[in-house]
Amino acid sequence: MSANGTIAPSSLSIKDLPWQVHWDRDRCTLCGRCTAVCPVHAIELDVFRQRLVETPLGLTREPSNVYTVHYGIRQKTDPAHACIGCAMCNLVCPNDCIMPYRSDEADKLRYHINRGGQPRRRGGRRNVPVGILDQIKFTRISMLTDPALDAGRHEFELRTLLGRVLPPEKNLELQRQQGWIPPVREIYPLMIGSMSFGALSPNMWEGLQMGVAYLNEELGMPVRMATGEGGCPPRLLRSRFLKYVILQIASGYFGWDEIIHALPEMKEDPCAVEIKYGQGAKPGDGGLLMWYKVNELIAAIRGVPPGVSLPSPATHQTKYSIEESVAKMIQSMYMAWGFRVPVYPKISGTSTALAVLNNLTRNPYAAALCIDGEDGGTGAAYNVSMDHMGYPIASNIRDCYLNLARLGMQNEIPLIAAGGVGKRGNLAANAAALIMLGASAVQISKYIMQAAAGCIGSESDRCNVCNVGLCPKGITSQDPRLYRRLDPEKVAERVVDVFLSFDTELKKIMAPLGRSTSLPIGMSDALGINDKAAAERLQISFVV
C-alpha cells in the first residue's frame, strides 16, 4: 500500500487474496509478457524504491543512505483485479520467474466480491474437487468361471440407443402393421454435452465439430455433439454434418429463427433435439450469456442486438405445467422434422426427476431423459447457484433407472447422465460407473474443454472467468485476440485423442467383466464401493 493510502472496508492485502503471485526479481528480464497476458490485469509493471545503508570499511566516513529504484512486477489487491490463478503469466514467462500460489488459508476476497450489490458470477463447476463416482470400483471380474476378454483383440460393440425404444411386442406389432415407430439413433455412449456457440469461441466450436466429423467419417465412431442454447452457424445447418449434431432449444429460444429458416434447405436431419429445462450447474436458473461475449456474430446467429446480456428465463414462459412441457413441446418439435428426429428433455439433477420421468413414460414421444447433476459446468452462473444448488448425478440416475425397471421400461427411455463426469480425470471409469448404474449414455462438456483445448479451470476455483469472455486459452472468449490462441485443427485432433483413448479404457473396464456384445447398462452387480451408506443408497455391493 502506498504511504498516503487509506484503509477502507474492502482494502485487502495480497495475503487476503486467494492467489499470491510470486515473482523472482533475479530471473526476470522485464519482458512484459506476463502483464500483457494476464486476463484480469492482476499484475502490473511497477517501480520499487530501495534504500541501501552504506557503511565504509573502517568507518572512514559516516554511514549514509543510498536510495535507488528498480522495476518489477506488482500484484494488485483491488478485488476487481484479484489474481485468478490461471498461471498464464508462468506459461509465457521465458525464465519461469513468476507463478501464482494458492493462499495457505481461506481468502478474504470472497467477502468483497459483491461490490455494487452484484453477487459473484463465474464460469466453471461447483468448487468441490471430489466425487462419489471416483469411489466406485468394478468388482465382478471374470476369473475362472468365465474367461475375461481381451480388450485389445476382441470384437466390441460400444453403442447405445438414443430415441424412444418400444417394448418388443409393440415394436413388432407396429412393424407388421407398418405403423409409425419412433426414430432411434444408434450412437456412441459418450456424447459432447451442450455448450453453445457463444459460450464457446468460434475456434473451439469449429474444433469440436471437426473432431466429431472425423470420428464419424474416418473412424466410424458415431459420436454426437449437442449445441447448447445458441443455435448453429447457418452453413452447418445446411451441411451433411448436421446429422452429428443435437440441436438444443431452451427457454430463450436463441438461434431458432436461423434453424427454422434453414429447415427447407437441410440436407440431413439433426441427430436429435434436446429441450433444455434445466442445467446441473445452476438448477432452476436459465441460461446466461453475458454482454461481454455477445458480439456481432453471436448476436446475428441468436437474432438479438449485440452487446446485451442474454439471460434465458428460468423456465419456458409459454408452458405452465409439466404436461404442456412434455407433451406439447416434445410433439411440436417432432412435428418440425416430420417425426423423424428424436426429441428429449434435459433437466437438472433434482429430487423431482422421478416425477418428470414418470410423466415421460406416459408420453409415447419422449425419446430420452438427460439428467445433469450438480457437478456440471457452465459458462456463466451465480456462484451461489453453482456451489449450493443441485442434486448428485449418481443417485439421481440410479433412482430413475430402478424406477424404469420397476415399470418394465428400462432403456425404453434412455437415461443420459451428465454433470462432473471425469472431473478428476477418470473419464472412462466414471462413465462406466454411470452406465452400470443405469445410464444409457454419458455427456461431457467441461472435460472436453480441459482435455481438448487446455481449459485450466478447476474445482478449487482456479480461473473460472468463462462468463466475462476473458478465457486466457480462448476457449470461451469471443475476443479474436484471445481465441486466435486456439487452433481449431489442434482442438479437433485432441477431441479424437480423447475419444480413442476413452474407447480403449472403456474396453479395458468391460473386458474383465466379460462384456463386449452390448453396453452393460444397469449391470449393477459389477459395482462395489467402500462406503456402506452409498452402497445402500445406490443398491450396489459394499466392499472393503
Added chain:
Amino acid sequence: MCRLFAMTSEEPQTPMMVIQALDVMREGHDGSGVGLFFTDLGGPFEQLNGAPILSGIFSNEGLKRLDRFMMDVGFMTKYKISIKIPKKPPAGVPRRDIYLVRAYEYPEDWEGLTDKEIQHRLLATRLQLRKMGEEKQDMIVFSFWPDVIMIKEIGDPITVAEYLQLDRSDLQARVMLAQGRQNTNYAINLYACHPFFIQGVATMTNGENTAFVPIREFLMSRGFPGYIGYQSDSEVFTHILHYSLYRLGLGIEWYKHVITPLQDEDLEDHPNGSFLKELKHCCRKMIIDGPNCIMGCLPDKTLFVVQDRKKLRPAVVGGKPGLYVISSEMCGLDAAVPDRDKSLDFQPMHLDTAIIRPDRQEVKICRQTEPLPPLH
C-alpha cells in the same frame, strides 16, 4: 463349466444313454448336480393322451399337502412311477423321501377350455406348488406339463442314476436333455439346476451369463407370472426363448437374433435388415454377453443349440437320420452314436443355430446372415 448332452431318437431310449454320455464327459462336472428332461415319452407314458405330468421331489409331509391341494383343484392321479430308493443315499446325494413322477387327469371343470387357458392354468398350478414348497421346504417342483418328465438331484450323474434306478423300461423318451453341473456362482440349489422349463420350452446352458442382472430385471418386469426364480443366471435363456416364441411369435430361427444380434454392418447387407435392426433395438435388454452354449427343446420337440457371439464354449452336433445328438464334447457324441458319419459332425460357431426338427432326418444349420422365414 457344465457339460451338456441332448439327444433326439426315433426309438425311445432309457435315461442311461444320456447319463453314460455325461459320464464320459465327467471331467467337466463336479458332482454338484444332474438335471434330466424327457419329452416325446415312450413306454406307458405314451398312452396318456396329453395328461399333465408332475415332476418333483417331496417330503412325506409335502406329498400329503400335494395330494390335498390337487384333490381340491380336481386333479386325479392317472398314472405314476414309483422310484424305490435305498435307505442310505450315496456320498454327496441328500436324503429325500419321494421322487415324484405322476400324471393327472385334468379337472372336470377344465373341459372346454382353450389350449392357451389350459397352458396358463398348468403354469399357475406349478407356480402355486413351488410357492407352497418354498414356504415349508417340503416340495420342489420341476415341471407340470403333458409329455414332460424332469428329474434333478445333487450328486454325480452316474451315481444318482444308479441310486434312482433310472435304467427302467417305464421311463423312456425320444427326446432328452441332460446336464452335469459344475457349480460356479450361486448356491447349490435344485432350482438352479438345469435344464429349466416353462410351458413346453426347456433349455440348459453352460458358462456364465455376464449380462444376467439387467436381463433378469427386464424379464421380471414383463408382468408374466412364470418369469421368476433365477437362482441360476442361465434360467433367463429359457425365459427369453419362451418370451420370443410365445409373446413375440418368433420361431427358433429368430432366437439368436434376439440374444446375439448381428452388428450393424452385417445388418446393412441382410435381406431382413430393417426388421432385424428394429428387433435389435427393442430387444436390446435381452442381449446376452456369454460365454454360453445353449441347448434346448421347443414345444414341438425340436432340438436346437446356439452359441453366444464370442463362441467361447464347445458344442458339437452329429448323428444319423433317426438319431441325433448335441453334446458339449466330442467324446459324449462318440459314446452315444459311435457308428455315425463323423465327417458330418458340426460345431456351431458364433452365427449358427443348429436345429433338429422332430422328423430327425437332418441337422439344419441356420446362419444369422441368411434370410429368415416369413413371420405369421
